[in-house]
């Protein structure tokens with residue numbers, strides 16, 4: 490009997506040592522993404538393109554500025570561009586507490602261009618640790634290298650704002666799993682804008698529409714076959730808001746738009762009187778970044794519409810808003 494206990498003891502010890510060894514391996518050895526040796530030249534063209542992408546397409550300035558959540562769609566507070574501090578935590582349904590970082594020169598001036606490139610496209614910070622993918626690096630991963638260089642050139646020109654921020658704290662087991670998510674950049678060339686569907690697909694990826702408009706399981710994996718079908722839930726103070734079905738299904742929302750009304754719906758929020766609309770507690774508000782996307786030009790919004798019309802129609806009827814009782 491004693492022998493049996495001894496063997497069992499040895500077996501469990503081996504398992505424990507094995508598990509600790511494996512977890513240590515994950516933490517120490519991964520992610521293993523080298524830093525590119527690059528110097529991004531700052532040109533007026535790059536600053537202009539980078540500014541457009543950072544504000545209106547890839548929305549860096551949406552998450553990395555102070556958001557006013559008492560107003561419709563949470564527009565950013567002017568004067569806070571890039572200073573970071575927005576928190577994604579359990580209250581919002583995230584597995585941990587993730588703090589958007591200071592990406593003004595006060596936060597990242599010592600980073601090399603290669604380190605910034607790696608953070609944006611692979612989700613690895615300067616010390617080699619993984620970022621939680623609420624920072625949409627899995628989408629930026631596929632963007633044209635020149636577009637990423639433009640974003641880097643632009644954020645280098647932001648007004649430096651001192652803002653020391655707390656570290657992000659992932660929940661177990663995410664603190665381990667996160668180490669396996671980063672992957673090397675897989676850039677795709679930007680399609681010719683005259684090829685509307687291909688260009689729209691590129692922009693749709695660069696602007697992360699799929700992230701919010703596709704349901705996930707409780708571990709954050711997108712449900713297969715549900716691309717763009719909506720139903721992703723956001724817990725806001727006023728109630729639960731769900732993203733809408735953007736596939737061309739007859740019961741989805743896309744079908745209610747023509748190309749023109751789709752563009753107009755976004756453009757309506759570029760009007761300065763529409764940007765700062767107060768929302769009373771308990772009223773409908775939305776995480777859909779209307780006021781940021783509103784600055785996309787009409788051709789780009791039109792291309793996104795053309796692309797969405799070609800995605801697989803999926804049946805999924807969504808109740809957009811359930812107010813808190």
Ligand code: HEC
Nearest residue numbers: 547548549552587588589590608614620621623624625657
């Ligand atoms: C949906 C919100 C969101 C968007 C959009 C977003 N980020 Fe982030 N970003 C974050 C969060 C949150 C973190 C911190 C993640 C963590 O600590 O695990 C982060 C981290 C970073 C870091 C690492 C900084 C550091 O000090 O470790 C850089 C650099 C960065 N983001 C740049 C960008 C750029 C450039 C863009 C646009 C191309 C962008 N982000 C878009 C949320 C976002």
Ligand code: HEC
Nearest residue numbers: 696697698701702730731732733742775776777778793809
């Ligand atoms: C941060 C999450 C988020 C992102 C990113 C996002 N959406 Fe949304 N979207 C939502 C939510 C939630 C709603 C439902 C509430 C509302 O109408 O504002 C919505 C609503 C919409 C609607 C309105 C449909 C209707 O009911 O008439 C359209 C159109 C739309 N999104 C298109 C897009 C496109 C195109 C993109 C990418 C360029 C995108 N969304 C990116 C969260 C998001």
